[in-house]
Each structure stands twice: as structure tokens, then as C-alpha cells.
Amino acid sequence: MVRFPWRRPPQPDPNPSESPSGLGTFGGVFTPSILTILGVIMYLRFGWVVANVGWGGSLAIVTLSTSITFLTGLSISAIATDRVVRVGGAYYMISRSLGIETGGAVGIPLYFAQALSVALYTLGFAESLSNSFPALSNTQTLVALITTIAVAALAVKSANLAIRAQYFIMAAIVLSLLSFAFGHPITAESDIGAWNVSGRVGEPFWVVFAVFFPAVTGIMSGVNMSGDLRDPSKSIPIGTLSAIGVGYLIYMVLPVFLATRADFTALTENPLVMRDIALWGDAILLGVWGATLSSALGSILGAPRVLQALARDGVLPRSLRWLGQGHGPDDEPRYGTFVTLGVAVAAVCVGDLNLIAPVLTMFFLSTYMVLNVAAAVEGFLQSPSFRPTFRVPWFLSLVGALGCLSVMVLINAVAAVVAAILVAGIYVWLERRELQSAWGDVRRGLWVELARLAILNLGDTPDTKNWRPNILVLSGAPMRRWPLIELAAAFTHNRGLITVASVLPSGSRDLAQQASLESKIREYVAKRGVQALVRIVTAPDPFVGAERLVEAYGLGPLVPNTVLLGDSEREDLRRDYCKSIATLHRSRRSVIVFRENxxxxxxxxxxxxxxxxxxxxxxxxxxxxxxxxxxxxxxxxxxxxxxxxxxxxxxxxxxxxxxxxxxxxxxxxxxxxxxxxxxxxxxxxxxxxxxxxxxxxxxxxxxxxxxxxxxxxxxxxxxxxxxxxTLFVLAASDFAFEEVLQGKE
Structure with a gap:
């Protein structure tokens, strides 16, 4: 059951940086989202869609496409109502749920996709302008450059000013849709025929679906403005889902108008067929120009904010941390806007973005997919810290993620693979940098859940087929007895478990000091390339402590099966030492004594x-x-x-x-x-x-x-x-090691 929080009880302000001067739901989320949804595909490709699959097939494509976007919108809403979403939008949500490495792996490509999208939209605007005014045909690149600089200047001036500019663009799009709705047929009714229900044999359904799907992927434009919103946890779900709903209604009506007012030939061969149908044809041109300019504005507003968040979280190299600075009372990312302008201008000068455009679409879709995964994992784990006011069943988010993945493959399998390789490469790069974040993420909860399931299903009966040494290393201070730990690591190959244990005199440390010392030892061991757990106990003497460890340490059936300790030459301790070995053996553990030369x-x-x-x-x-x-x-x-x-x-x-x-x-x-x-x-x-x-x-x-x-x-x-x-080896008496060697069932 999905619970919509349209009315929420008064809550304390969780983010002191939120200001009454921030953007509201309509201007900050709904407007940029709906303007990106109602884009150039609606004006220039929807007729072709209807011609190939008919209005019945078009309604199916619209419903299926919007369903995936709607599920993603639900996931976004769940995350947004659980925590304050600061600057960075989708990157911020992902990094706070799945970790800084995953957030950065998606956020960096998302930034470049948005920055290059500015060039895509301004080039599209210049192309449509030159087609309408042939005198500008030789200055298309110049027009695109001027347009790019203009939208960047508007963004630098103020996000509020850019949003107000989008109101005029929305008015132009509304005017174009009204003009189209009150338009007239351009083909005699007898020529339209029965094709308009199911289309003619043309492009396959999924090819047409792939062409249309980018038309419903504009919801990130509003999410990326999270840092400029008065109340992101309220505005993001309401604005995003409202934009998806309004876009769906418009896209469900348009195919019927197109199929009943034009024939197959007109819809196939004339990209601006809506202009011929409209009551005032030039209003469609205003809509096309408005769609390209609004999309360019949405990208030039969103991309620098993602870049600003990446820099502030330390994802970018240290030399680029200055990109995290904000200016003015609204903390606007001017440096990031200038960098984004440079990327867009370079792309405009290249001119041909057809090769990388599919990869850009993959980056947007991979962002949607990871957002769905984040919401699904959070919902599945049901951690006490995850308490969204907008609750979504975790399996709906999982369906959304699978839908995004399927669409990526359907649109362009090669581009999907290229995008996946780039995202994976960035993730590995960030992981090797060992970034430290100041927040927790869902990964620990996921590992805990997997560990719980594994331990409960492990069983108590030892299995010779899957035996590995689970070693308790009685190392004392690991810095002084490193060969013991090195030997344990060689035995396990980082597949079995190692616990580095020390026994301290009773009363020498309290519990907090023990935890601090365990953390330091764990860090020391990890820096030397060994994956190990660490355990420190206090006892009257080391032998009593070792026996207590073996008796109490472990979780269910997951207990050390092998004890590794150093040899002792001290005659005054020999009797207690040997008594301890005998006790360990009676506890059904194998004992390995390391006698170093x-x-x-x-x-x-x-x-x-x-x-x-x-x-x-x-x-x-x-x-x-x-x-x-x-x-x-x-x-x-x-x-x-x-x-x-x-x-x-x-x-x-x-x-x-x-x-x-x-x-x-x-x-x-x-x-x-x-x-x-x-x-x-x-x-x-x-x-x-x-x-x-x-x-x-x-x-x-x-x-x-x-x-x-x-x-x-x-x-x-x-x-x-x-x-x-030398190793002195004493095998546990109740385990058939010969069956491990001989591979007996």
C-alpha cells in the first residue's frame, strides 16, 4: 500500500539551512520536470510513433513507459521523505543509501550526461530555428553557442530567475497544446482508415518503444534542484508525481488526436505534422523551441548542483574541491556553472553528439535504476532509521529497477554495456581511494541481514566437503608477533575467517578502551592486507583468557575450529601452557603451535x-x-x-x-x-x-x-x-580430516 503524504503534521525543521526564500513545489520541482517530459519527442516523433503502432499501441507504450517512471518516482518519494535531501539530488540520495562509492560512480556520469545534454538541447533549438528560417541555416553552430551562453548566464544570475523564465516557456507549451487540441484534420476521413488503431507493418513495437521512452525521463530535473527547495521532503514527492501524472494524461490524449486527424503518410514523413493540424501552426514552433530551451535550462541548473555535491563530499580529486563553493544566500554553484558551460560549449563546437547521445540516455536510466535499488534495499531491510512518511513496498521499487534495466537493453544494448563499464570503472577508482564518509549507509544493514540468514542456515553438523580453517590467533600484540597472523592469512586465503585475539590483564582496560584498541588493531591488520576480526578480553592470566575465548567466542555454529598460538620456552609457565592446550583440545578445536626460528x-x-x-x-x-x-x-x-x-x-x-x-x-x-x-x-x-x-x-x-x-x-x-x-599440530579428534583430503561424500 502506498501512502501519499499530502497532509503532514507539523515537524521540526531538520535542516537549518532551509530558508523561506527557497523554491516551492510548483516552481522548483513540477515546472522543470513537466517541461522536460513534454519535450521535443512529443513534438517531432510522436506522430511517427502513432503511425507505426497505431493509437492503441501508442497508449500501451505510454502506459508501460510511464509505469517505469512512476515506480522510480515512488522510490524517489520514499527516500526524500525519510531524510532531508540536500544539494545533489539523485547523487545525494544514492550516496546516503548505498554509500559514497556507489553515489560517486553514478553521480560523475550523471553530471557529464546533464552537462552534455545542454549542448544536445541547444543544438536541437538551433536546428529547428534554422529549419524555420532558412537565412540562419549557415549559422547553426553560432546560434547554438549563443543559446548555450544565454541559458548559462540565466542560471548564473539566479536559479529563481531561471525558474521564472521557465514559466514563460510553460505558457508557450500550453498554448501549443491548446492550439493543437482545437486544430483540424489534414486528411479526409476516408483516407485515415483502420490503420489508426493498430498501425501499419513498420518498425517493431520495442523499437518504437525505445524511441519514445526518453520522453518520460524528465523527473531528475526537479530532483536536482533539491538544494534550492524550501522543503525538499514535501516538494520532491508532490512535484515529481504530479509531473508524471500530468504528462501521462497529455500523452494518453495526443495519440487519439493524431490518429484521427492525419493519415499514415503524413504522420510518417512530416516531423512537424502537429503544426499542420494546429489551429495556429506557429504555436507548435513556440512549443518546440520552448521544449528545447526548458530542457537546456533544466540541465544547466541541475548539472552544477551535482558537481557541487560531488566536490563537497570529497568524491572529486582534492584539486577540484573549490567546485563545492556556493555563492549568495541561496548557495548557488557559480563555479560549477562555469565549468558546465565549458563542457557544453566544447560539445557544441564538436557539433555531432549522435554517437554519445545513447550513452547519455543510459546514464540517466542507470541513475533511475540505482535509485530504485536504494529504495528497495532500504524497504526490504526495514531498519529502524528508515522511516519515510511516504511508504512504498520494497518489491515495487525492485520492479522499477528491473524495468529500467530492461529498457536500457531494449534501447541500445551496446550503449548500456559501455555505460555499465564506465560506471564500474569509476566505482573501482573510488573504492581504491578509500573515501571516508561522515554518514552511514545501507550496506552495513545488508551485510548484517545476509550474515543473519547465512548463520541461521549454516547448521551445526560439520561438513567435510566445505571445511576451511576458521582460525583464532592468540597473537598478543600483533605488531610484535606478525608471523602468526601472516601464517593464518596464508592458511585461509581470505576465504576462511581469522580472529586476531589478545588477552590483557584484568582491570587494565575498561570496555570503551578495549573497543578503541580493537579498532586500532583492526586498522593495523587491514593496512597490511589481512582481512581479520579482532577480539580483546581481560583475564587473570593469558591461559584463562584463551580458554574463555574458546568457550564463549563465536556466533551460533560459526565458531573458530582452529586455535593458532605461539610456542613458549618459559619453564615456569609450561605446566599452565600445556594444561591450556589440553583444554583447547577437549573443546574439540584443532591446535597449531607456531615455533619460530x-x-x-x-x-x-x-x-x-x-x-x-x-x-x-x-x-x-x-x-x-x-x-x-x-x-x-x-x-x-x-x-x-x-x-x-x-x-x-x-x-x-x-x-x-x-x-x-x-x-x-x-x-x-x-x-x-x-x-x-x-x-x-x-x-x-x-x-x-x-x-x-x-x-x-x-x-x-x-x-x-x-x-x-x-x-x-x-x-x-x-x-x-x-x-x-616448525608447527606442532594437534587435530581435533572428532573431525575426519582424511575425508576432506579424499573428497568422500
């Missing part, structure tokens, strides 16, 4: 040694981690050595065959290496065989009840002494 680091990142103890338990997880490393950017193409120690050569022969067969089945590119101990202790073989490795992976035994795990861990550390950087 500070002199070697990760060295060349070319070789990973995995000491094999079987596919089950630790072996499967170690191979998965090695594979994830070698497919990451910094470890790309590293060689994985699968190492196994056997007591004698007899056992080695069978082991080699089994290990090679396993390596081939797993499709990881791992090389098997079977070593014969010949009585040598394993630590000696380990140090000798892996001394040239860049990373060594060793499995840890599972902590047992009644076992002194700290004593075992001390022996493990002694065995790894002198090795390159």
Missing part, C-alpha cells in the same frame, strides 16, 4: 616438510595445512615433502609404494620420501633431513587423562631444537 623466519617459502604418521588424526590436518600454504600467494608453488621413517629397507619398499600411491590419490603435488633409521634416533634423522626446509610440520600426541603432558611437550621442544620454523 627467529634467525630463519620462513626463509624462502619454497619447501614444506610434513613428518607423516598416518592419514588419520594429525596427518590429515598437516597435509591440508601444507596444501593451503602452497596455494597461497607467498608460498605459491612450494614443494611438499611427505616424510616417513621406517626401521629397515624391507619395510621401506612397501612404505614407498604406499606413500607414493597416497600422494597421487591426494592430488597435492606432494613428494614422498621414506627414510631408513638403521638404529638412529628420530630426533637426529629429523634435524638432518629437515635442516634445509622452510617450514616443518610435526604432529602432537593427544593429551591423556593422568598423563604429564608438560613433560611430553618438553621432549617435543627438545626434539625440534635447532630446526627451521
Amino acid at each position: 627467529p634467525e630463519l623466519g620462513f626463509r624462502n617459502r619454497r619447501r614444506i616438510d610434513v613428518w607423516w604418521g598416518g592419514l588419520q588424526s594429525n596427518g590429515g590436518l598437516m597435509l591440508l595445512l601444507a596444501y593451503l600454504l602452497r596455494t597461497s600467494d607467498r608460498w605459491r608453488g612450494a614443494t611438499i615433502y611427505l616424510k616417513l621413517v621406517v626401521p629397515n629397507e624391507t619395510a621401506a619398499q612397501a612404505a614407498r609404494a604406499n606413500l607414493e600411491n597416497l600422494a597421487q590419490q591426494l592430488r597435492m603435488g606432494a613428494l614422498s620420501q621414506v627414510l631408513v633409521s638403521d638404529g638412529r634416533p628420530f630426533p637426529e634423522i629429523l634435524r638432518e633431513s629437515s635442516r634445509a626446509a622452510d617450514l616443518v610440520c610435526l604432529g602432537m600426541a593427544q593429551p591423556r587423562e593422568g598423563q604429564d603432558f608438560s613433560e611430553y611437550y618438553s621432549r617435543l621442544q627438545g626434539m625440534a631444537s635447532g630446526l627451521p620454523t
Whole structure:
């Protein structure tokens, strides 16, 4: 249900900059919108439309075209009645809903489309003038230049003065329509025939539709004046929807007059057939000239205001920020008008805009589409902050967006693709600049909704087919232990989740200070190219804090499945450290202990040694981690050595065959290496065989009840002494990592 706010209760002024001297609904929105809708297509192409599809087909085209514009008008009205719409019109609405990057990606092309439209309209005015007065035929470009400068001077002088000038233009258009309505047939009734209902076999319906559709796309002329309105939230919906309604009524009546007063030949071959039908033919010329001049005025008023808003929001480069300055009590964008005049004059001098005209239409339509998307997303999310007094069901806005997209393809598919590429290129450019806006937008709400749906549909049962490490990194201060975070990033490839966690002493930070520190760490990690969450807790000691994190951190089934922590050489902490590892393992988490060789680091990142103890338990997880490393950017193409120690050569022969067969089945590119101990202790073989490795992976035994795990861990550390950087891996006991490797269903 659509609720029209024609009567609104008194509300406090939300924008102190609004002034009683601003433009009202009729002059600021309705007038520029209706004058752009009733444009040159009505005067010069409507007869051709009726000739090809008849008045019945014409009514269908008018209804379908206006429906798309009407849905867009509803979306604009919803956004305009939710917030104060300041300078920038459509750009302002989009940027405050979908973000500054999306607003800029649409706003920059929209500015150039409006600036070049000034040249299109003044060239059209000059052409119609020279056709009516042959003496001016050789001075067409000069006439267009003079006209362009004149409308720019009018805009620089005052927006109010330009609007008053449009009243005279509206009077000329009304006079032309009345003259046409009281006109006379130019063809005998017997010659009109039955073609006037359905037309003759000529251009296809959708080709005719594409020619007519730009006639109903003038609603941005009023929206772009948002910064000059007394009450934008009231004037934009009333003025825009009124202009759409009046335009629709006029366009529904005209086909009947045309089809019953002229034959097929006259409508097809005479662009000014309305002049021949009209009671006073020259009134149609006044209407044509008024239509072109009003459209030029609407563009020269709107384009600088979009440019002013882009500059003020920092979308434009810093060297162009001066374009955001306003002049006078009405904050008029004089600098922007001069720049727009320069663009228009350059386009007039080129003269032929036929090649870029379709792309300009695409920019206008893409603006309409994105406005519909913004209203649809806002309405769908139903955020408490979105409270328009003009409520529109979100699916109507979505239908409007799909309608705009369909029309873009129907009018000119190539131009639509070109426009899409340009908009996407600007979006990427703005995103890389990492613009900071002082307002929130709907993107966060959209991500929250998607996250909610994803978590609710995630399920509690682990899935071996889609397993990825969701890593909780107990890093302490990340600046001092960056290799831990780097390793986690290499494991996840920015596909799994990383949480960088620190445990601070109890009472060292309050909640506000913790949040501030989390923000700083998140910024530091992001600047180094790692996508990660950050969590800080306080606890009596770091081991208690780690256990609390694992116990409480996460959302529903989305909890860390792997804990990555650094090794500890401190004997006084070893018992608590090992107790913490045992607790983490009992909580069904995999544990990875990172033992860094500070002199070697990760060295060349070319070789990973995995000491094999079987596919089950630790072996499967170690191979998965090695594979994830070698497919990451910094470890790309590293060689994985699968190492196994056997007591004698007899056992080695069978082991080699089994290990090679396993390596081939797993499709990881791992090389098997079977070593014969010949009585040598394993630590000696380990140090000798892996001394040239860049990373060594060793499995840890599972902590047992009644076992002194700290004593075992001390022996493990002694065995790894002198090795390159090493990982001690303890796999979660309840997860079948071998099924992830073998791809079992």
C-alpha cells in the first residue's frame, strides 16, 4: 500500500539551512520536470510513433513507459521523505543509501550526461530555428553557442530567475497544446482508415518503444534542484508525481488526436505534422523551441548542483574541491556553472553528439535504476532509521529497477554495456581511494541481514566437503608477533575467517578502551592486507583468557575450529601452557603451535616438510595445512615433502609404494620420501633431513587423562631444537580430516 503524504503534521525543521526564500513545489520541482517530459519527442516523433503502432499501441507504450517512471518516482518519494535531501539530488540520495562509492560512480556520469545534454538541447533549438528560417541555416553552430551562453548566464544570475523564465516557456507549451487540441484534420476521413488503431507493418513495437521512452525521463530535473527547495521532503514527492501524472494524461490524449486527424503518410514523413493540424501552426514552433530551451535550462541548473555535491563530499580529486563553493544566500554553484558551460560549449563546437547521445540516455536510466535499488534495499531491510512518511513496498521499487534495466537493453544494448563499464570503472577508482564518509549507509544493514540468514542456515553438523580453517590467533600484540597472523592469512586465503585475539590483564582496560584498541588493531591488520576480526578480553592470566575465548567466542555454529598460538620456552609457565592446550583440545578445536626460528623466519617459502604418521588424526590436518600454504600467494608453488621413517629397507619398499600411491590419490603435488633409521634416533634423522626446509610440520600426541603432558611437550621442544620454523599440530579428534583430503561424500 502506498501512502501519499499530502497532509503532514507539523515537524521540526531538520535542516537549518532551509530558508523561506527557497523554491516551492510548483516552481522548483513540477515546472522543470513537466517541461522536460513534454519535450521535443512529443513534438517531432510522436506522430511517427502513432503511425507505426497505431493509437492503441501508442497508449500501451505510454502506459508501460510511464509505469517505469512512476515506480522510480515512488522510490524517489520514499527516500526524500525519510531524510532531508540536500544539494545533489539523485547523487545525494544514492550516496546516503548505498554509500559514497556507489553515489560517486553514478553521480560523475550523471553530471557529464546533464552537462552534455545542454549542448544536445541547444543544438536541437538551433536546428529547428534554422529549419524555420532558412537565412540562419549557415549559422547553426553560432546560434547554438549563443543559446548555450544565454541559458548559462540565466542560471548564473539566479536559479529563481531561471525558474521564472521557465514559466514563460510553460505558457508557450500550453498554448501549443491548446492550439493543437482545437486544430483540424489534414486528411479526409476516408483516407485515415483502420490503420489508426493498430498501425501499419513498420518498425517493431520495442523499437518504437525505445524511441519514445526518453520522453518520460524528465523527473531528475526537479530532483536536482533539491538544494534550492524550501522543503525538499514535501516538494520532491508532490512535484515529481504530479509531473508524471500530468504528462501521462497529455500523452494518453495526443495519440487519439493524431490518429484521427492525419493519415499514415503524413504522420510518417512530416516531423512537424502537429503544426499542420494546429489551429495556429506557429504555436507548435513556440512549443518546440520552448521544449528545447526548458530542457537546456533544466540541465544547466541541475548539472552544477551535482558537481557541487560531488566536490563537497570529497568524491572529486582534492584539486577540484573549490567546485563545492556556493555563492549568495541561496548557495548557488557559480563555479560549477562555469565549468558546465565549458563542457557544453566544447560539445557544441564538436557539433555531432549522435554517437554519445545513447550513452547519455543510459546514464540517466542507470541513475533511475540505482535509485530504485536504494529504495528497495532500504524497504526490504526495514531498519529502524528508515522511516519515510511516504511508504512504498520494497518489491515495487525492485520492479522499477528491473524495468529500467530492461529498457536500457531494449534501447541500445551496446550503449548500456559501455555505460555499465564506465560506471564500474569509476566505482573501482573510488573504492581504491578509500573515501571516508561522515554518514552511514545501507550496506552495513545488508551485510548484517545476509550474515543473519547465512548463520541461521549454516547448521551445526560439520561438513567435510566445505571445511576451511576458521582460525583464532592468540597473537598478543600483533605488531610484535606478525608471523602468526601472516601464517593464518596464508592458511585461509581470505576465504576462511581469522580472529586476531589478545588477552590483557584484568582491570587494565575498561570496555570503551578495549573497543578503541580493537579498532586500532583492526586498522593495523587491514593496512597490511589481512582481512581479520579482532577480539580483546581481560583475564587473570593469558591461559584463562584463551580458554574463555574458546568457550564463549563465536556466533551460533560459526565458531573458530582452529586455535593458532605461539610456542613458549618459559619453564615456569609450561605446566599452565600445556594444561591450556589440553583444554583447547577437549573443546574439540584443532591446535597449531607456531615455533619460530627467529634467525630463519620462513626463509624462502619454497619447501614444506610434513613428518607423516598416518592419514588419520594429525596427518590429515598437516597435509591440508601444507596444501593451503602452497596455494597461497607467498608460498605459491612450494614443494611438499611427505616424510616417513621406517626401521629397515624391507619395510621401506612397501612404505614407498604406499606413500607414493597416497600422494597421487591426494592430488597435492606432494613428494614422498621414506627414510631408513638403521638404529638412529628420530630426533637426529629429523634435524638432518629437515635442516634445509622452510617450514616443518610435526604432529602432537593427544593429551591423556593422568598423563604429564608438560613433560611430553618438553621432549617435543627438545626434539625440534635447532630446526627451521616448525608447527606442532594437534587435530581435533572428532573431525575426519582424511575425508576432506579424499573428497568422500
